[in-house]
Amino acid sequence: MQIVILKDSVEVAKYGANIFIKQLINKPNSVLGLATGSTPLSLYQCLIEANKAHHVSFKDVTTFNLDEYLGLKGSHPQSYRYFMNEKLFDHLDINKEQTFVPSGDALDPINACLDYENMILAKGGIDIQLLGIGRNGHIGFNEPSSCLMSRTRVKTLTKATIEDNARFFTLDEYQPHLSITMGIGTILDAKKVVLLATGESKSDAILATVEGALTASCPASALQFHQNVVLVIDDAAASKLSNRDFYKHIEIENQKLRAHLAQ
Numbered sequence: 001m002q003i004v005i006l007k008d009s010v011e012v013a014k015y016g017a018n019i020f021i022k023q024l025i026n027k028p029n030s031v032l033g034l035a036t037g038s039t040p041l042s043l044y045q046c047l048i049e050a051n052k053a054h055h056v057s058f059k060d061v062t063t064f065n066l067d068e069y070l071g072l073k074g075s076h077p078q079s080y081r082y083f084m085n086e087k088l089f090d091h092l093d094i095n096k097e098q099t100f101v102p103s104g105d106a107l108d109p110i111n112a113c114l115d116y117e118n119m120i121l122a123k124g125g126i127d128i129q130l131l132g133i134g135r136n137g138h139i140g141f142n143e144p145s146s147c148l149m150s151r152t153r154v155k156t157l158t159k160a161t162i163e164d165n166a167r168f169f170t171l172d173e174y175q176p177h178l179s180i181t182m183g184i185g186t187i188l189d190a191k192k193v194v195l196l197a198t199g200e201s202k203s204d205a206i207l208a209t210v211e212g213a214l215t216a217s218c219p220a221s222a223l224q225f226h227q228n229v230v231l232v233i234d235d236a237a238a239s240k241l242s243n244r245d246f247y248k249h250i251e252i253e254n255q256k257l258r259a260h261l262a263q
Helices: 009-026 041-052 082-085 111-123 159-168 184-189 200-210 219-225 242-260
Strands: 001-008 031-034 062-065 067-069 128-130 153-158 176-183 192-197 227-236
Touching: 001 009, 001 242, 009 041, 009 128, 009 192, 009 227, 062 082, 062 111, 111 153, 111 176, 176 242, 184 219, 192 200, 200 219, 200 227, 219 227
Parallel strands: 001 227, 031 062, 031 128, 128 192, 192 227
Antiparallel strands: 067 176, 153 176
């Protein structure tokens, strides 16, 4: 894992956005794996600004989102399709027909999961997968106890995740307890993974992911298997890492090496 520890959420968003911008400059028809939630919002704003400034184009880009609530149509304000349109796609020069989100209102959710896997394969796989992380170490909606080689499937949300997401729903509004999510194995198939985490509330999950055992109790720990993972975290999220100073030293040395190779 490449572990990048920065001062705050602003720096985390800018660093993460630059990874995606460089990817699109080098490969304009990249396949991007995207995430929802509060953590990637600032990164998405950076991408919107870069697109409006004509620094990068999304015209040839294909996207696949990690997950969706089961039982919500894409037009529902709390659906992840609605979120992605409102927070990102509506502001880019992207072809929305090339933006894919699991079908929350699928009549046959099981087959919809298989179809999603096949669509990713048909597009050549995901070049960069963006992730956030839950307080319990979940990635996508792969909750603790998820199979570390799982594929896209229907998942029951834990009580903790339901409580974390309850703030997005009004008291009289239906809140789904099921989802469709890319599996951990699906995520690991991405050529590169970028995980963002900010705030002290994520520090236990980051500790378990980076320095803990490989275990289904912390789904994100499966990223230890991946050869090209970048964790971009702020000081608060990194606060419980025992080797925090060493990770910072490694990143400084890596920056020197990259600068030398670029000469």
